[in-house]
Amino acid sequence: MSLxxxxxxxxxxxxxxxRMHLTSYLSSTLNALLWLTLFLAPSVVFSSDPLSALLYLTPPVIGVNIVLLSIGLSQEYVTWLSEGGELDDLRLANLTLWKYVAATFPFDFLVVGFAPFLLSALLLSWYLGIAPTWLFRLNAALFALSIPVLMASGLLMASLIGLLYLKNPLARVLSQIIQILFVVVLFLPPRYLPEQYMALLVPGLVAVELLRASFGSNTISTNLLVSMTVPAVISYLLLSLLASRLVEKHFLKFGVETRY
Known part of the structure; x- marks a missing residue:
């Protein structure tokens, strides 16, 4: 019952x-739709096989948005919320950084993760004259399997970025560089890695490939992906809990402070 x-x-x-973030979430969704359309449209439009390009390029949108949002929530928790005193209230309610990101994940996934993917996919399909029936090819089991991996990836990145902000004065610049690298890496196919198991080293990469697999556009074998799911979830969760614990120790030692 306690659980x-x-x-x-x-x-x-x-x-x-x-609800507190709703306005910014809607703005982020529209912003993501704009940028994704600008980034993806040339690749899809000029591809010799537009449908394959859609199947390959649009599923990673979900993973990229969730990882970037998790980083943003982490930055909000350790910096902006402390200015108005909201962070004190959250901590009095025992809402740690880890819990803060985990609690919002179900809503974040639907609004910031899935909505831009669906809208960009429909927009590009309409522009190319491709029937959106490809969206119904979804393998529900593989799609569902990607969700815990995606959540664990987001928690790990949020905890690591939160710790970075508290420990490094250059965190703002470093965080921007990390986000750019993640956007690039998560769109690249893991089949080009020296060893395909190295996909585990990049939080979100296994989840993105599972999302591709759910639409039949994966670049490495489905069996290998499924075998990596449990190690990915366990390792990411353990590392995220460790990093979150270090964040808590920092707060206990130095208190809540504003950082920009």
Missing amino acids: VREVRRSLLVGYGMF
């Missing part, structure tokens, strides 16, 4: 945070 209550409480907190 059920904790999950229920987390969902209520996540819904409250989602």
Whole structure:
């Protein structure tokens, strides 16, 4: 019963945070749609096989948006929320950085992750004159399998970036560089890695390839992807909890402070 209550409480907190962020989420969704259309349209339009390009390029949109949003929530938690005193309230409610990101994930996934993917896919399909029936080719099992990997990846990146912000005065610049690198890497096919298991070293890469696999456009074998799912989730969660623990130790030692 205590676990059920904790999950229920987390969902209520996540819904409250989602409502607080709703305006910025809608803005982020439209912004993501614009940039994704600008980035993806040339590759799809000038491809010799536009449908294959759609199947290959649009599923990673979900993974990229979730990882970038997790980084943004981490930055918000350790910097901006401290200015108005909201961080003190969150910590009094025992809402750590890890819980803060985890609680909002279900809502973030639907609005910031899935919505831009769906809108960009429909927009490009309409422009190219391709029937959007390819969206119904979805393998629900593989798509569902990607969600815990995606959540664990987001939690790991959020915890690491939060720790970076607290420990390094150059964190703002470094964070921007990391985000650019992640956008590039998550769109690249893991089949070009020296060893395909190296996909585990990049949080989000396994999840993105699972999303591709759910539409039949994966670049490495489905069996290998499925075998990497459990190690990815366990390792990312453990590392995220460790990094989050270090964030908590920093707060206990130095208190809540504003950083820009």
